[in-house]
Amino acid sequence: MHVDGMDLLRELETKAEGIARCHGCAESNDSARAPLCHHPEMAVSERTEYRIEPVDLASADDTLLRELNDLQNEIAHERAPEEPPIALEVLALRVRNRPGFLKMREWIVRAPAGQLVARGFIARWEADTNQHLRDANIDVAPAHRRRGVAKRLLREIVDAAGSSDDIVIEFAANDRVPASEAFLRRIGAHETLRTHINQVPIAEIDRGLVHEWAMLDPTGYRLVWIDGDVPEELMGNVIVAYDTMNTAPRGEAMEDWHSTPDLIRQFDRSRNATGRLRRLLLAIEDATGATAGFTEMSHDPLTPHLLGQGGTAVVPSHRGRGIGKWLKATMLERVLDEWPGATLVRTGNADANAPMLAINTRLGFRPAWATIVYEVNIADARRYAGSVPV
Numbered sequence: 190m191h192v193d194g195m196d197l198l199r200e201l202e203t204k205a206e207g208i209a210r211c212h213g214c215a216e217s218n219d220s221a222r223a224p225l226c227h228h229p230e231m232a233v234s235e236r237t238e239y240r241i242e243p244v245d246l247a248s249a250d251d252t253l254l255r256e257l258n259d260l261q262n263e264i265a266h267e268r269a270p271e272e273p274p275i276a277l278e279v280l281a282l283r284v285r286n287r288p289g290f291l292k293m294r295e296w297i298v299r300a301p302a303g304q305l306v307a308r309g310f311i312a313r314w315e316a317d318t319n320q321h322l323r324d325a326n327i328d329v330a331p332a333h334r335r336r337g338v339a340k341r342l343l344r345e346i347v348d349a350a351g352s353s354d355d356i357v358i359e360f361a362a363n364d365r366v367p368a369s370e371a372f373l374r375r376i377g378a379h380e381t382l383r384t385h386i387n388q389v390p391i392a393e394i395d396r397g398l399v400h401e402w403a404m405l406d407p408t409g410y411r412l413v414w415i416d417g418d419v420p421e422e423l424m425g426n427v428i429v430a431y432d433t434m435n436t437a438p439r440g441e442a443m444e445d446w447h448s449t450p451d452l453i454r455q456f457d458r459s460r461n462a463t464g465r466l467r468r469l470l471l472a473i474e475d476a477t478g479a480t481a482g483f484t485e486m487s488h489d490p491l492t493p494h495l496l497g498q499g500g501t502a503v504v505p506s507h508r509g510r511g512i513g514k515w516l517k518a519t520m521l522e523r524v525l526d527e528w529p530g531a532t533l534v535r536t537g538n539a540d541a542n543a544p545m546l547a548i549n550t551r552l553g554f555r556p557a558w559a560t561i562v563y564e565v566n567i568a569d570a571r572r573y574a575g576s577v578p579v
Protein backbone atom coordinates (compact mmCIF):
# COMPACT_ATOMS: atom_id res chain seq x y z
CA MET A 190 0.00 0.00 0.00
CA HIS A 191 1.46 3.33 0.46
CA VAL A 192 4.94 2.36 0.75
CA ASP A 193 6.65 -0.83 -0.07
CA GLY A 194 5.43 -4.00 1.78
CA MET A 195 8.31 -6.21 2.79
CA ASP A 196 10.04 -3.16 4.04
CA LEU A 197 7.20 -2.31 6.34
CA LEU A 198 7.58 -5.76 7.79
CA ARG A 199 11.22 -5.04 8.36
CA GLU A 200 10.55 -1.58 9.66
CA LEU A 201 7.94 -3.01 12.00
CA GLU A 202 10.27 -5.61 13.28
CA THR A 203 13.93 -4.96 13.33
CA LYS A 204 15.76 -3.40 10.52
CA ALA A 205 15.07 0.24 10.75
CA GLU A 206 15.05 0.79 7.06
CA GLY A 207 13.53 3.77 5.46
CA ILE A 208 10.79 2.52 3.26
CA ALA A 209 7.80 0.69 4.40
CA ARG A 210 5.41 -1.14 2.27
CA CYS A 211 2.14 -2.38 3.31
CA HIS A 212 0.58 -5.67 3.01
CA GLY A 213 0.98 -8.74 4.78
CA CYS A 214 -0.66 -11.43 6.55
CA ALA A 215 -1.25 -14.84 6.36
CA GLU A 216 -4.13 -16.00 8.19
CA SER A 217 -4.50 -19.55 7.27
CA ASN A 218 -8.25 -19.49 7.01
CA ASP A 219 -8.05 -22.66 5.14
CA SER A 220 -9.00 -25.54 7.20
CA ALA A 221 -10.75 -26.87 4.08
CA ARG A 222 -7.52 -27.13 2.18
CA ALA A 223 -5.66 -30.39 2.11
CA PRO A 224 -2.30 -29.92 3.80
CA LEU A 225 0.79 -30.85 1.87
CA CYS A 226 1.22 -34.25 3.51
CA HIS A 227 2.09 -32.41 6.66
CA HIS A 228 0.73 -32.54 10.18
CA PRO A 229 1.48 -29.87 12.75
CA GLU A 230 2.31 -32.42 15.39
CA MET A 231 4.92 -33.92 13.08
CA ALA A 232 7.38 -31.38 14.33
CA VAL A 233 10.54 -33.44 14.17
CA SER A 234 11.89 -34.09 10.74
CA GLU A 235 13.21 -37.63 10.58
CA ARG A 236 15.64 -36.56 7.89
CA THR A 237 17.27 -33.61 9.58
CA GLU A 238 16.04 -33.69 13.15
CA TYR A 239 15.54 -29.96 12.93
CA ARG A 240 12.36 -29.10 14.80
CA ILE A 241 9.88 -26.59 13.39
CA GLU A 242 7.62 -24.79 15.86
CA PRO A 243 4.82 -22.32 15.14
CA VAL A 244 5.25 -19.18 17.26
CA ASP A 245 3.22 -16.12 18.12
CA LEU A 246 5.82 -13.44 18.60
CA ALA A 247 3.32 -10.90 19.90
CA SER A 248 2.96 -13.02 23.04
CA ALA A 249 6.45 -14.55 23.10
CA ASP A 250 8.63 -14.03 26.16
CA ASP A 251 11.94 -12.18 26.15
CA THR A 252 13.94 -15.41 26.13
CA LEU A 253 12.53 -16.45 22.76
CA LEU A 254 12.74 -12.93 21.38
CA ARG A 255 16.38 -12.72 22.44
CA GLU A 256 17.18 -15.93 20.54
CA LEU A 257 15.32 -14.60 17.52
CA ASN A 258 17.02 -11.22 17.75
CA ASP A 259 20.43 -12.91 17.83
CA LEU A 260 19.50 -14.82 14.65
CA GLN A 261 18.27 -11.66 12.95
CA ASN A 262 21.46 -9.82 13.87
CA GLU A 263 23.52 -12.69 12.46
CA ILE A 264 21.54 -12.54 9.20
CA ALA A 265 21.76 -8.73 9.10
CA HIS A 266 25.52 -8.85 9.71
CA GLU A 267 25.98 -11.11 6.70
CA ARG A 268 24.14 -8.59 4.55
CA ALA A 269 25.61 -5.42 6.05
CA PRO A 270 28.60 -6.07 8.34
CA GLU A 271 29.04 -2.31 8.77
CA GLU A 272 25.71 -2.05 10.63
CA PRO A 273 25.59 -2.15 14.45
CA PRO A 274 23.48 -4.96 15.93
CA ILE A 275 19.87 -4.10 16.74
CA ALA A 276 18.86 -4.17 20.42
CA LEU A 277 16.39 -6.78 21.66
CA GLU A 278 14.06 -3.97 22.77
CA VAL A 279 13.54 -2.89 19.15
CA LEU A 280 12.30 -6.32 18.10
CA ALA A 281 10.23 -6.76 21.26
CA LEU A 282 8.44 -3.43 20.87
CA ARG A 283 7.72 -4.00 17.21
CA VAL A 284 6.39 -7.55 17.37
CA ARG A 285 4.25 -6.67 20.38
CA ASN A 286 2.74 -3.65 18.69
CA ARG A 287 2.02 -4.73 15.15
CA PRO A 288 -0.93 -3.00 13.50
CA GLY A 289 -4.07 -5.11 13.69
CA PHE A 290 -4.55 -5.42 9.95
CA LEU A 291 -1.18 -7.18 9.60
CA LYS A 292 -1.97 -10.88 9.91
CA MET A 293 1.07 -13.08 10.37
CA ARG A 294 1.89 -16.74 10.78
CA GLU A 295 5.43 -17.55 11.78
CA TRP A 296 7.71 -20.41 12.72
CA ILE A 297 11.09 -20.98 14.26
CA VAL A 298 13.40 -23.91 13.70
CA ARG A 299 15.58 -25.46 16.37
CA ALA A 300 18.65 -27.58 15.69
CA PRO A 301 18.97 -30.97 17.40
CA ALA A 302 20.91 -29.33 20.26
CA GLY A 303 18.01 -26.94 20.80
CA GLN A 304 19.36 -23.64 19.52
CA LEU A 305 17.19 -21.43 17.32
CA VAL A 306 18.67 -21.53 13.81
CA ALA A 307 15.96 -20.38 11.42
CA ARG A 308 12.80 -18.40 11.15
CA GLY A 309 10.06 -18.07 8.54
CA PHE A 310 6.87 -16.07 8.24
CA ILE A 311 4.03 -15.33 5.90
CA ALA A 312 1.93 -12.21 6.14
CA ARG A 313 -1.21 -10.71 4.66
CA TRP A 314 -2.49 -7.18 5.00
CA GLU A 315 -6.23 -7.16 5.65
CA ALA A 316 -7.56 -4.66 3.11
CA ASP A 317 -10.05 -4.25 0.29
CA THR A 318 -7.46 -5.13 -2.35
CA ASN A 319 -4.46 -7.44 -2.70
CA GLN A 320 -6.05 -10.26 -0.75
CA HIS A 321 -4.29 -12.69 -3.10
CA LEU A 322 -0.91 -11.30 -2.10
CA ARG A 323 1.33 -12.61 0.68
CA ASP A 324 4.72 -11.50 1.95
CA ALA A 325 7.02 -14.19 3.20
CA ASN A 326 10.57 -14.55 4.37
CA ILE A 327 12.91 -17.31 5.44
CA ASP A 328 16.20 -16.84 7.29
CA VAL A 329 18.49 -19.75 8.05
CA ALA A 330 21.68 -19.26 10.10
CA PRO A 331 24.71 -19.70 7.83
CA ALA A 332 26.00 -22.78 9.69
CA HIS A 333 22.73 -24.61 9.07
CA ARG A 334 22.21 -23.99 5.36
CA ARG A 335 21.92 -26.54 2.56
CA ARG A 336 20.27 -29.07 4.85
CA GLY A 337 16.69 -28.57 3.74
CA VAL A 338 15.66 -26.21 6.55
CA ALA A 339 14.32 -23.51 4.22
CA LYS A 340 12.45 -26.15 2.22
CA ARG A 341 10.65 -27.28 5.32
CA LEU A 342 9.79 -23.75 6.35
CA LEU A 343 8.49 -23.16 2.85
CA ARG A 344 6.11 -26.07 3.29
CA GLU A 345 4.64 -24.40 6.39
CA ILE A 346 4.39 -21.10 4.55
CA VAL A 347 2.62 -22.67 1.59
CA ASP A 348 0.25 -24.55 3.88
CA ALA A 349 -0.64 -21.32 5.69
CA ALA A 350 -0.95 -19.21 2.55
CA GLY A 351 -4.58 -20.09 1.90
CA SER A 352 -6.65 -22.34 -0.30
CA SER A 353 -7.32 -20.11 -3.24
CA ASP A 354 -5.48 -20.68 -6.50
CA ASP A 355 -4.71 -17.03 -7.27
CA ILE A 356 -2.37 -16.53 -4.31
CA VAL A 357 1.04 -15.05 -5.06
CA ILE A 358 3.80 -15.04 -2.44
CA GLU A 359 6.41 -12.29 -2.51
CA PHE A 360 9.89 -12.73 -1.09
CA ALA A 361 12.72 -10.22 -0.94
CA ALA A 362 16.18 -11.38 -1.94
CA ASN A 363 19.42 -9.60 -1.28
CA ASP A 364 22.34 -9.23 -3.66
CA ARG A 365 24.93 -9.51 -0.89
CA VAL A 366 23.73 -13.03 -0.05
CA PRO A 367 23.80 -15.06 -3.28
CA ALA A 368 21.95 -17.96 -1.62
CA SER A 369 18.78 -15.91 -1.40
CA GLU A 370 18.27 -15.63 -5.17
CA ALA A 371 19.49 -19.17 -5.78
CA PHE A 372 16.94 -20.51 -3.32
CA LEU A 373 14.09 -18.39 -4.68
CA ARG A 374 14.76 -19.44 -8.27
CA ARG A 375 14.84 -23.05 -7.14
CA ILE A 376 11.38 -22.85 -5.60
CA GLY A 377 9.94 -21.45 -8.86
CA ALA A 378 9.88 -17.75 -7.98
CA HIS A 379 10.87 -15.09 -10.51
CA GLU A 380 12.18 -11.55 -10.14
CA THR A 381 9.51 -8.86 -10.52
CA LEU A 382 11.16 -5.72 -9.15
CA ARG A 383 14.73 -4.69 -8.55
CA THR A 384 15.18 -2.11 -5.81
CA HIS A 385 18.11 -0.73 -3.86
CA ILE A 386 18.54 0.45 -0.35
CA ASN A 387 20.07 3.85 -0.98
CA GLN A 388 21.73 5.85 1.75
CA VAL A 389 23.74 8.98 2.40
CA PRO A 390 26.03 9.77 5.33
CA ILE A 391 24.67 12.96 6.85
CA ALA A 392 28.14 14.53 6.82
CA GLU A 393 28.13 14.20 3.02
CA ILE A 394 24.75 15.81 2.33
CA ASP A 395 25.10 18.96 0.23
CA ARG A 396 23.52 21.40 2.71
CA GLY A 397 23.73 24.25 0.19
CA LEU A 398 21.65 22.32 -2.33
CA VAL A 399 19.21 21.27 0.38
CA HIS A 400 18.76 24.90 1.39
CA GLU A 401 18.33 25.99 -2.22
CA TRP A 402 15.61 23.38 -2.82
CA ALA A 403 13.91 24.17 0.48
CA MET A 404 13.51 27.75 -0.79
CA LEU A 405 11.82 26.68 -4.05
CA ASP A 406 8.35 27.51 -2.76
CA PRO A 407 6.43 26.76 -6.00
CA THR A 408 3.63 29.26 -6.61
CA GLY A 409 0.17 28.14 -5.57
CA TYR A 410 1.21 25.57 -2.94
CA ARG A 411 1.79 25.53 0.80
CA LEU A 412 3.37 23.01 3.14
CA VAL A 413 1.67 21.45 6.15
CA TRP A 414 3.49 19.45 8.83
CA ILE A 415 2.06 16.50 10.71
CA ASP A 416 4.34 15.70 13.65
CA GLY A 417 2.25 13.26 15.64
CA ASP A 418 -0.94 11.38 14.79
CA VAL A 419 -2.77 12.38 11.63
CA PRO A 420 -5.41 14.95 12.66
CA GLU A 421 -8.97 14.31 11.54
CA GLU A 422 -9.06 17.41 9.31
CA LEU A 423 -6.04 16.18 7.32
CA MET A 424 -7.08 12.54 7.06
CA GLY A 425 -8.42 12.93 3.51
CA ASN A 426 -5.20 14.64 2.41
CA VAL A 427 -3.05 11.92 3.91
CA ILE A 428 -5.10 9.20 2.21
CA VAL A 429 -4.55 10.88 -1.17
CA ALA A 430 -0.86 11.25 -0.34
CA TYR A 431 -0.37 7.60 0.58
CA ASP A 432 -2.44 6.35 -2.35
CA THR A 433 -0.20 8.29 -4.72
CA MET A 434 2.44 5.66 -3.87
CA ASN A 435 0.39 3.41 -6.16
CA THR A 436 2.07 5.27 -9.02
CA ALA A 437 5.54 4.08 -7.98
CA PRO A 438 7.05 1.01 -9.68
CA ARG A 439 6.01 -2.26 -8.04
CA GLY A 440 5.99 -6.01 -8.52
CA GLU A 441 3.72 -7.82 -10.99
CA ALA A 442 1.06 -9.18 -8.67
CA MET A 443 0.39 -6.08 -6.62
CA GLU A 444 -2.83 -4.11 -7.15
CA ASP A 445 -3.47 -0.57 -5.97
CA TRP A 446 -3.77 -0.20 -2.20
CA HIS A 447 -6.50 2.00 -0.73
CA SER A 448 -5.62 3.69 2.53
CA THR A 449 -8.37 4.20 5.10
CA PRO A 450 -8.66 6.25 8.28
CA ASP A 451 -8.67 3.01 10.27
CA LEU A 452 -5.44 1.86 8.68
CA ILE A 453 -3.77 5.20 9.32
CA ARG A 454 -4.93 5.14 12.94
CA GLN A 455 -3.50 1.65 13.33
CA PHE A 456 -0.17 2.86 11.97
CA ASP A 457 -0.23 5.77 14.40
CA ARG A 458 -0.98 3.50 17.36
CA SER A 459 1.67 1.01 16.39
CA ARG A 460 4.31 3.68 15.85
CA ASN A 461 3.54 5.43 19.14
CA ALA A 462 3.66 2.18 21.07
CA THR A 463 7.13 1.40 19.73
CA GLY A 464 8.46 4.88 20.48
CA ARG A 465 9.25 5.64 16.86
CA LEU A 466 8.97 9.25 15.73
CA ARG A 467 7.60 10.37 12.39
CA ARG A 468 7.46 13.64 10.51
CA LEU A 469 4.98 13.86 7.63
CA LEU A 470 5.04 16.82 5.26
CA LEU A 471 2.17 17.53 2.86
CA ALA A 472 2.21 19.90 -0.12
CA ILE A 473 -1.28 21.36 -0.47
CA GLU A 474 -2.65 23.25 -3.47
CA ASP A 475 -3.75 26.68 -2.14
CA ALA A 476 -6.71 27.08 -4.48
CA THR A 477 -8.38 23.75 -3.77
CA GLY A 478 -6.88 22.41 -0.55
CA ALA A 479 -6.05 19.23 -2.50
CA THR A 480 -2.97 17.15 -1.77
CA ALA A 481 -0.20 17.77 -4.29
CA GLY A 482 2.43 15.56 -2.66
CA PHE A 483 4.03 14.32 0.53
CA THR A 484 7.19 13.02 2.09
CA GLU A 485 7.67 11.15 5.34
CA MET A 486 10.66 10.45 7.58
CA SER A 487 10.96 8.38 10.71
CA HIS A 488 13.41 7.93 13.53
CA ASP A 489 13.68 5.28 16.18
CA PRO A 490 15.60 6.59 19.21
CA LEU A 491 16.65 2.96 19.80
CA THR A 492 18.58 3.01 16.49
CA PRO A 493 19.88 6.54 16.88
CA HIS A 494 22.34 6.48 13.97
CA LEU A 495 19.60 6.07 11.40
CA LEU A 496 16.99 8.32 9.81
CA GLY A 497 14.46 6.50 7.62
CA GLN A 498 13.27 8.30 4.54
CA GLY A 499 9.85 6.83 3.92
CA GLY A 500 7.50 7.42 1.02
CA THR A 501 7.65 10.49 -1.19
CA ALA A 502 5.11 11.09 -3.95
CA VAL A 503 3.78 13.97 -6.02
CA VAL A 504 0.28 13.62 -7.47
CA PRO A 505 0.71 13.23 -11.27
CA SER A 506 -1.18 16.44 -12.15
CA HIS A 507 1.18 18.46 -9.92
CA ARG A 508 4.46 17.06 -11.20
CA GLY A 509 7.18 19.03 -12.98
CA ARG A 510 6.99 22.07 -10.67
CA GLY A 511 9.76 21.25 -8.20
CA ILE A 512 7.38 19.99 -5.50
CA GLY A 513 9.35 16.75 -4.96
CA LYS A 514 12.63 18.61 -4.39
CA TRP A 515 10.89 21.20 -2.20
CA LEU A 516 9.30 18.54 -0.01
CA LYS A 517 12.43 16.43 0.42
CA ALA A 518 14.73 19.36 1.11
CA THR A 519 12.33 21.00 3.58
CA MET A 520 12.04 17.69 5.41
CA LEU A 521 15.80 17.14 5.48
CA GLU A 522 16.53 20.64 6.79
CA ARG A 523 14.17 20.07 9.66
CA VAL A 524 15.07 16.54 10.70
CA LEU A 525 18.82 17.05 10.47
CA ASP A 526 18.40 19.76 13.13
CA GLU A 527 15.82 17.88 15.11
CA TRP A 528 17.55 14.48 15.26
CA PRO A 529 21.23 15.50 15.37
CA GLY A 530 22.50 12.17 16.70
CA ALA A 531 21.86 10.43 13.38
CA THR A 532 24.72 9.78 10.96
CA LEU A 533 22.93 8.15 8.01
CA VAL A 534 19.74 8.68 6.00
CA ARG A 535 18.46 5.48 4.44
CA THR A 536 15.72 4.85 1.95
CA GLY A 537 14.66 2.29 -0.62
CA ASN A 538 13.84 2.90 -4.26
CA ALA A 539 12.97 0.84 -7.28
CA ASP A 540 15.84 0.99 -9.76
CA ALA A 541 13.26 1.94 -12.41
CA ASN A 542 12.10 4.98 -10.43
CA ALA A 543 14.08 7.53 -12.43
CA PRO A 544 12.28 10.65 -11.11
CA MET A 545 12.88 9.72 -7.45
CA LEU A 546 16.46 8.65 -8.08
CA ALA A 547 17.14 11.92 -9.91
CA ILE A 548 16.37 13.78 -6.68
CA ASN A 549 18.03 11.33 -4.31
CA THR A 550 21.25 11.00 -6.30
CA ARG A 551 21.72 14.76 -6.32
CA LEU A 552 21.22 14.79 -2.56
CA GLY A 553 24.06 12.27 -2.23
CA PHE A 554 22.19 8.97 -1.84
CA ARG A 555 24.17 5.96 -3.12
CA PRO A 556 23.22 2.27 -3.41
CA ALA A 557 24.07 0.18 -0.36
CA TRP A 558 22.62 -3.18 -1.42
CA ALA A 559 19.94 -4.48 -3.76
CA THR A 560 16.64 -5.85 -2.52
CA ILE A 561 15.04 -7.88 -5.27
CA VAL A 562 11.34 -8.71 -5.15
CA TYR A 563 10.59 -12.28 -6.19
CA GLU A 564 7.10 -13.64 -6.70
CA VAL A 565 5.97 -17.24 -6.80
CA ASN A 566 2.51 -18.41 -7.83
CA ILE A 567 0.92 -20.67 -5.26
CA ALA A 568 0.74 -23.54 -7.75
CA ASP A 569 4.51 -23.47 -8.27
CA ALA A 570 5.15 -23.08 -4.55
CA ARG A 571 2.85 -26.01 -3.75
CA ARG A 572 4.57 -28.12 -6.38
CA TYR A 573 8.01 -27.47 -4.89
CA ALA A 574 6.87 -27.76 -1.27
CA GLY A 575 4.95 -30.93 -2.03
CA SER A 576 8.08 -32.50 -3.46
CA VAL A 577 9.90 -32.27 -0.16
CA PRO A 578 10.57 -35.76 1.17
CA VAL A 579 9.24 -36.41 4.67
Ligand SMILES: CC(C)(COP(=O)(O)OP(=O)(O)OC[C@H]1O[C@@H](n2cnc3c(N)ncnc32)[C@H](O)[C@@H]1OP(=O)(O)O)[C@@H](O)C(=O)NCCC(=O)NCCS
Binds near residue numbers: 328333
Ligand atom coordinates in the same frame (compact mmCIF):
# COMPACT_ATOMS: atom_id res chain seq x y z
C1 LIG B 1 18.06 -18.55 1.21
C2 LIG B 1 18.12 -19.46 2.47
C3 LIG B 1 16.86 -19.20 3.29
C4 LIG B 1 18.19 -20.94 2.03
O1 LIG B 1 18.16 -21.78 3.20
P1 LIG B 1 18.66 -23.30 3.20
O2 LIG B 1 18.13 -23.93 4.42
O3 LIG B 1 20.12 -23.34 2.97
O4 LIG B 1 17.90 -23.90 1.91
P2 LIG B 1 17.57 -25.46 1.66
O5 LIG B 1 18.70 -26.29 2.14
O6 LIG B 1 16.24 -25.79 2.22
O7 LIG B 1 17.52 -25.51 0.08
C5 LIG B 1 16.31 -25.43 -0.66
C6 LIG B 1 16.66 -25.51 -2.15
O8 LIG B 1 17.35 -24.31 -2.53
C7 LIG B 1 18.62 -24.64 -3.09
N1 LIG B 1 19.62 -23.69 -2.60
C8 LIG B 1 19.70 -23.17 -1.36
N2 LIG B 1 20.80 -22.39 -1.27
C9 LIG B 1 21.41 -22.43 -2.46
C10 LIG B 1 22.60 -21.85 -2.98
N3 LIG B 1 23.38 -21.08 -2.20
N4 LIG B 1 22.92 -22.11 -4.28
C11 LIG B 1 22.14 -22.90 -5.05
N5 LIG B 1 21.01 -23.49 -4.59
C12 LIG B 1 20.65 -23.25 -3.33
C13 LIG B 1 18.94 -26.00 -2.53
O9 LIG B 1 19.85 -26.73 -3.34
C14 LIG B 1 17.58 -26.68 -2.46
O10 LIG B 1 17.25 -27.20 -3.73
P3 LIG B 1 16.65 -28.72 -3.90
O11 LIG B 1 15.21 -28.63 -3.47
O12 LIG B 1 16.83 -29.02 -5.34
O13 LIG B 1 17.44 -29.61 -2.99
C15 LIG B 1 19.39 -19.15 3.32
O14 LIG B 1 20.52 -19.14 2.48
C16 LIG B 1 19.33 -17.82 4.04
O15 LIG B 1 18.84 -17.77 5.16
N6 LIG B 1 19.84 -16.73 3.43
C17 LIG B 1 19.78 -15.41 4.08
C18 LIG B 1 18.35 -14.93 4.24
C19 LIG B 1 17.73 -14.64 2.89
O16 LIG B 1 18.36 -14.17 1.96
N7 LIG B 1 16.42 -14.86 2.80
C20 LIG B 1 15.72 -14.43 1.59
C21 LIG B 1 15.11 -15.55 0.88
S1 LIG B 1 13.56 -15.93 1.61
